[in-house]
Amino acid sequence: MALFSKFGDVRTALDLLASDGRSPFDVRFDRIISATEAVLESRPCLLFGTNNYLGLTFDETCIAAAAKSVHENGTGTTGSRIANGTYCDHALLERRIAEFYGKRAAMIFTTGYQANLGLISTIAGREDQLLIDADSHASIYDACKLSTAEVIRFRHNDPEDLARRLQRLKDRPGNRIIVTEGIFSMLGDSAPLKEIVAVKRELGATLVVDEAHSLGTRGKKGRGVCEEAGVENDVDFVVGTFSKSLGAIGGFAVSDVPDFDLLRILCRPYMFTASLPPAVVGSVTAALSRLSTDASLGARVRLNSAKLYRALALAGFELGPEPNAIIAIKMPDTGTAVRFWNRLIDRGVYANLALPPATPGSLSLIRCSVSAAHTEAQIDTALSVIVSVGRELRVLDSDPEEAPVLRTGSLLT
Amino acid sequence: MIGNANNIEAEIIGLLARKVPASISVTPQTSIVGGLGLDSVAILDFIMDLEDRFDISIPLDRVAEVQTVSELSQAIEALKRTAG
Numbered sequence: 001m002a003l004f005s006k007f008g009d010v011r012t013a014l015d016l017l018a019s020d021g022r023s024p025f026d027v028r029f030d031r032i033i034s035a036t037e038a039v040l041e042s043r044p045c046l047l048f049g050t051n052n053y054l055g056l057t058f059d060e061t062c063i064a065a066a067a068k069s070v071h072e073n074g075t076g077t078t079g080s081r082i083a084n085g086t087y088c089d090h091a092l093l094e095r096r097i098a099e100f101y102g103k104r105a106a107m108i109f110t111t112g113y114q115a116n117l118g119l120i121s122t123i124a125g126r127e128d129q130l131l132i133d134a135d136s137h138a139s140i141y142d143a144c145k146l147s148t149a150e151v152i153r154f155r156h157n158d159p160e161d162l163a164r165r166l167q168r169l170k171d172r173p174g175n176r177i178i179v180t181e182g183i184f185s186m187l188g189d190s191a192p193l194k195e196i197v198a199v200k201r202e203l204g205a206t207l208v209v210d211e212a213h214s215l216g217t218r219g220k221k222g223r224g225v226c227e228e229a230g231v232e233n234d235v236d237f238v239v240g241t242f243s244k245s246l247g248a249i250g251g252f253a254v255s256d257v258p259d260f261d262l263l264r265i266l267c268r269p270y271m272f273t274a275s276l277p278p279a280v281v282g283s284v285t286a287a288l289s290r291l292s293t294d295a296s297l298g299a300r301v302r303l304n305s306a307k308l309y310r311a312l313a314l315a316g317f318e319l320g321p322e323p324n325a326i327i328a329i330k331m332p333d334t335g336t337a338v339r340f341w342n343r344l345i346d347r348g349v350y351a352n353l354a355l356p357p358a359t360p361g362s363l364s365l366i367r368c369s370v371s372a373a374h375t376e377a378q379i380d381t382a383l384s385v386i387v388s389v390g391r392e393l394r395v396l397d398s399d400p401e402e403a404p405v406l407r408t409g410s411l412l413t
Numbered sequence: 414m415i416g417n418a419n420n421i422e423a424e425i426i427g428l429l430a431r432k433v434p435a436s437i438s439v440t441p442q443t444s445i446v447g448g449l450g451l452d453s454v455a456i457l458d459f460i461m462d463l464e465d466r467f468d469i470s471i472p473l474d475r476v477a478e479v480q481t482v483s484e485l486s487q488a489i490e491a492l493k494r495t496a497g
Contacts, residue, residue: 134461144473151473153461168470168496357452 017355020335021342024353034058035247035373040350048368048382049352053217053325054297055373056247056290062283069282076277082264085275093285094252100292101223101238103254107263110273112212112241113139115251117146118269119239120179120208124149127174131165133157133191135184135360137210146269149177156184156360159195166203176205182214182225186359186367188326190214193229200234208237216245217305217325222291222298246287248280300372301325308370308379315387316396328354329366329386336393337364343389349382422486425463429482432459441483463489469496
């Protein structure tokens with residue numbers, strides 16, 4: 001069909017990816033057993049690529065809250081937040097999120113993608129300039145497309161480069177809006193927020209931080225990298241998602257900025273879509289309560305992440321720069337990455353395959369995500385499978401006879 | 414000297430030639446998006462190198478308007494003029 005002829009290269013690339021086994025874009029789980037286990041292709045499978053950082057998808061209180069909400073308020077709201085789609089529970093969840101962050105106001109969105117899309121595209125007007133980290137998530141890039149502001153990328157996690165780019169704008173009218181992320185989704189590295197805040201203070205700008213991957217996984221209270229870096233008062237807007245640590249779907253933005261509520265009637269991705277269904281609002285409210293009251297969840301995901309990261313590094317893999325709940329294993333090329341990913345599934349470990357152009361620096365990655373719910377035995381099993389495949393595909397060149405014992409339990413003692 | 418369009422164009426061609434296989438010949442008419450085998454992120458990263466080289470910022474909407482090396486050179490020249 002002529003209409004689709006422009007996608008010819010995509011079809012070729014997709015067919016090539018699938019020729020090595022299964023299509024990376026068509027994985028179908030037969031059944032999800034728990035936060036860390038599933039049945040895939042009729043075989044049991046450990047889940048190491050689900051962003052389920054706190055393992056709350058099967059938490060009993062969250063399931064009970066979802067069930068209660070669906071029974072009381074039905075399966076869907078069938079309307080937008082500004083029409084018939086705001087229930088008391090939506091407003092309650094917004095208050096809870098604002099309280100959790102110690103901010104004046106919160107808005108919830110139907111997805112995390114829409115939270116970035118809506119907030120960023122609305123606050124950045126025609127005369128303004130958006131300065132975004134080069135490795136920003138697609139939702140931030142798409143927000144930039146929707147916005148009428150000028151968009152400039154700064155080098156990834158490079159506050160000096162950000163400062164240079166802000167300096168170039170110094171005589172221009174308009175507001176500068178810096179956008180970065182707490183933890184970046186591909187390599188699992190975190191932003192140098194103290195230094196970025198120093199640049200913001202010196203040169204004057206508004207700062208937006210997306211804590212999608214750091215809510216629940218970083219900071220004493222689980223509020224993310226902003227909390228850990230002690231810069232929460234300097235961050236004007238925090239954006240986040242309910243689809244990772246909070247185990248459901250949805251997004252949010254919090255702020256102390258006066259008139260934040262005006263966004264409710266300015267922000268198109270908030271206004272022109274149906275609101276979150278009651279069951280999701282119920283489970284997210286319960287999950288936020290679990291996160292707020294149980295510090296062991298965050299501690300466990302950090303411990304598990306450190307264990308797997310150290311063991312993989314010790315085995316000789318080249319990894320992302322720091323141990324976070326996202327652990328990226330760098331592959332020598334795309335073909336090896338695809339084979340690696342297929343063999344992991346063949347042996348009962350599901351991780352994510354991340355390929356260019358969705359990755360920084362044209363890297364091909366096996367992207368693992370770690371959960372507080374992973375047991376030590378599950379981490380050991382995954383590690384053993386990953387190392388074994390690494391040797392088979394010669395991503396690792398060490399002789400198995402001489403390799404160190406790779407039980408994670410021994411690494412932290 | 415850098416303000417001269419031909420010099421900017423020559424410099425872009427020189428920098429691009431280091432990024433792509435030797436079999437690809439880079440000329441002023443080469444399409445940046447389709448003609449170099451670079452993915453969208455690699456192109457944006459190359460634009461960032463040019464921003465540093467010429468001490469300007471090239472907004473993403475300007476990048477989207479550019480098809481060829483020659484057009485990129487003209488955009489940079491215009492931005493340099495604006496930056497004074």
